[in-house]
Amino acid sequence: MSAVSPEMIGFPAKEPPRMFTTRPEIIGTFGAVASTHWLASQVGMAVLERGGNAFDAAAAAGFTLQIVEPHLNGPGGDCPIILHSARTGTQQVICGQGPAPAGLTVAHVRDHLGLDIMPGTGLLATPVPGAFDAWMLMLRDHGTWSVREVLSFAIAYARDGAPMVPRVRATIESVRPLFEAEWPTSAALWLRNGGPEPNGLYANPALADTYERVVREAEAAGGSREKQVDAARAAWYRGFVAEAIGRFCAATEAMDTSGRRHRGVLSAEDMARWSATVEAPLAFDYKGHTVLKCGPWSQGPAMLQTLALMAGFDVGAMDPLGADFIHHVVEAQKLAFADREAFYGDPDFVDVPMATLLSPAYNDARRALIGDRASLEFRPGSPDGRIPRTDYAAAIRRAQDLAAAMGSGEPTVSRLGASGGDTCHVDVIDKDGNMVSATPSAGWLQSSPAIPELGFCLGSRCQMFWLEETLPNGLKPGKRPRTTLSPSMVLKDGRPWMAFGTPGGEQQDQWQPIMLLRMIHHGLNIQQAIDMPSFHSEHWISSFWPRGAKPGKVVIEGRYAPEVLADLIARGHAAEMGGEWSEGRLTGVRREADGTIRAGANPRGMQGYAVGR
Template identity: 50%
Template sequence: MAPRGYDRIGPRGAVSSTHHLGTAAAAAVLADGGNAFDAAVACGFVLQVVEPHLCGPGGELPAVFVTAGDPTPKVLCAQGTAPAAATIERLRGEGCEIVPGTGLLPATVPGAWDGWLTLLRDHGTRELADVLAPALGYAAGGFPLVPRVPLALGQVADHFRTHWTSSAATWLPGGRVPAPGEIVRLPALAATWQRLLDAATGPTREARIDAARDAWYRGFVAEEIGRFAATPVRDETGHDHAGLLTADDLAGWSAHYEDALVADAGDGWSVAKCGPWSQGPVLLQQLRLLSGVDVEMPGGVATADTVHAAAEAAKLAFADREAWYGDPFPGEPVPMAALLADGYTDARRALIGPTSDGTLRPGSPGGVAPRLGAYASTPGAARSGGTSGPGTGEPTVGRDGVVRGDTVHVDVVDAAGNMVSVTPSGGWLQSSPTIPSLGFCLGTRGQMFWLEAGLPSSLAPGRMPRTTLSPSLALRDGEPAVAFGTPGGDQQDQWQLCFLLAMMHAGLDLQSAIDAPTWHSTAFPGSFAPRGWEPHGLVVESRLGADTLAELARRGHEIDDAGAWALGRMCAVGNGVAVPGGGGPGAFHAAADPRSGVAAAVAL
């Protein structure tokens, strides 16, 4: 283990995010008297600028939160839906076996703008211009590139120059890949934001925010998106395809609220997640499966028994994700209560054997047979064809353990009792061409749909893709305690599990729990093109110890040692009443993962 980290602790609130400039913007809002929602929105917009390879204005977000007046966890869903023209038959007719991971065909309605503005309108206190100002300043005046942006640009530069010339004009100054730390400006995006602010007029703060929402979804932004999406561009199939998204798709959509899904995690802890349109419930299923296992984490380092049990629990939970999770259409409910029921959990836990199981084993809640598509249930399908060309899917964590990015995260808590966890993503600069008149690109979340009918995540017009985005909020004895989350695609709810186990079973504070050695399974179908899986794959950090890795290999896991500090980009904030070693009432904690090198946590 490396030297132990310590939480940042302050009396007024706390912020953690995946980039220090986002954290600084949020902390400044809190210091100026804004609340947690004002701060989170300011941070979210900054992250769209300074981590453009991980999220953008054309992306989406889910949030889990409580307010000062209501400690019951709620969810804001700002995941956009598939266009009205997006049918299985249409994409099959384009020659697609799976939805491409790049280009315009996988674009869904961009939900981030409406999501952030809805949170600000309903739960914040500040004007839109105030919380957008830091991001607008960076876009117009310039910001330094973190090292992974040039790395991502280097991988797609030739494609930009040849096929996505608007992206080349935005991201390749003078035709070259910019250097790490180089100052880059985004004048077209700044102009778009300024035009939206100019449209934000009305007699009240809420009316002004709604006017800005309308300018995006029923105004000039929607019109430009529809116009651009109609022009064919090269995608990873190696062919040119036009998108399916239209201005009418945007006009009929808005973010919405729903109750959080809450499940018992043992020892007075419970966890609140988004519903099965996200992968969030897999964390709850893993926690429930492990509640009957003797979890051993001396000093925060999991034993071979614990890692094995957790990996096998992940396989079972993610198999259920594949068979059961999705946007619940009318007549197609997701049996979430049955998936979390004691009897079902007990029966599934009994399937955890002494060695690695290499099969995809979804359960049958209520005796109903699971639904698996042919592509998902074939481990080698991703290697047998379907995609080629510029990149594949989300630029996420590979089996080699190298973190190439994929999304961002922000957590904020304030002294009044507001607490919010948000995982924005999508609109990656390398996944879809820049819309030159707007200065940002569309998201590609539609790649998470299957082009097989009858599945819970089959493509259908107006349906949300089953997203991997998975913010979290933990409660202790029913009281909001910790907001946390991480980027990482399919790994999000496995790295969060590692964090929770270290906090709940080893008694570590937030920073120490983040720093604890981490692992994840790859033995289930991936959510991003080309959507493959490895039946016994287990990616680990070497700090688990050579003896532990040897024992896991003996049990049949195919070990990929990613290095000492490689897995995760966790963020967390909490209150001192519930955080281990917390300091009691009035102490607010923040912690951030050192693995990325750019995350930051501040308490004030």
């Protein structure tokens, strides 16, 4: 997303951080929705106003995001959800991360196809798409609306057209050569009449047809609302959608980032075998707040490990805009993300020592590694005496090789179709206190060729697997790739308090703890914490193709004082200044003990909004 200068939105660049916000924090008592796109936020609020609950609203907003942010998520993507049910008083994680197909094995990719790394695009890296079932499972078990009601907004935008933000057009232009030369079905969908005009209406009639057929098949099943939701799920995973996906993968050879064409191995049988699952969230207590994340099939526990390390420092005494705060957070994250690489994976396949990784003794020992100087090492721990295994040296070589190739005229990232995808996010609280935090992503328009009869493409999340079965995140059929998607929920003094999250890949569990620490220790509200300049590191192994690493790299937002950058460099960080409004895509909603509901959203890119009353 493009950076925004303060002058563009009418605010000075150097207001005191506790006073400056780009917009007010929304305050009400009825409900609030915050998301990465104004239309999704308004759709969610419209559902609340018409009597729907937070789960109905989040699902309707989520399906809308597929239409209005097609470069950031799609129907063929993934979606983890954390929710709080006021009826039961409990929190749940709904895992909308689909697994590797049965035919996607190390032997097939490495030995038969001769690849040493999973491609970042195309059909080979496609998992079972999980977003649809995650939304529908939440709707069935917690919602009140019908399939028709929830999908009506997305269908209308797909049929009649939705305004395309300039970034959609920019993304399409970045992969236009690939579409024209290699992915004709994507060209037919996204390049017709020249492609979407920035801020102009653009329709996707094939996707509207798909969702209308889902509605018809759901209603044809008759019976209760819940039975109709299950019929919609069956149409997707065991009916016409699964059949079309299986046919397309078997018949289509798609160019990917390997520079070669490969067929997908995802089949209708893979689709039929899978459904979204429900599990308890992983929890960590921090200064009177219980932070909830998805399990180690996601990178979410890295945020909890970061908080466990920061708990031993006097964060409240640190200037939230100072170099000391940045240094300590980055050094803690280096240790947490090293453990992510060494130990996280699908717990159905991997014994992840999560209790030890979050234990006081382990974090006391790890915290002692954080000194006054930046570490340039990759330092996973040894929980329970385990020996960490990673591919860090190879990741550094890949980063160097890619930079050299791009500088020497070799096939560029754009020609190979690796225009970076990002993510969406939506948070909802309703009048009864139900809460949802959801992070849909993948199935980007640039991730794989469009399936013409369905109007969408498949994701490429399996790029996150290593082609070594014995690694925690090593490829195996039926295994979930360790996703970067990472919604958050927080309880305060045992009561549901805040739902929040962000797009950003590796940055999701960097920007989120920064926001939370500033709220807890420095008294900022949601909007202030979102607006405040932020930062990120690229020290560890990236989850995305080509899986590179940049030791010591820290990027701070351009609104930081120059002396902060100088201080970080003096401490040994490979620090650099980014754009003035370039770090963070956060949204959040919270409910205070007095019953007020408060919300905020990211102003960067002039796209995210919070609404409520």
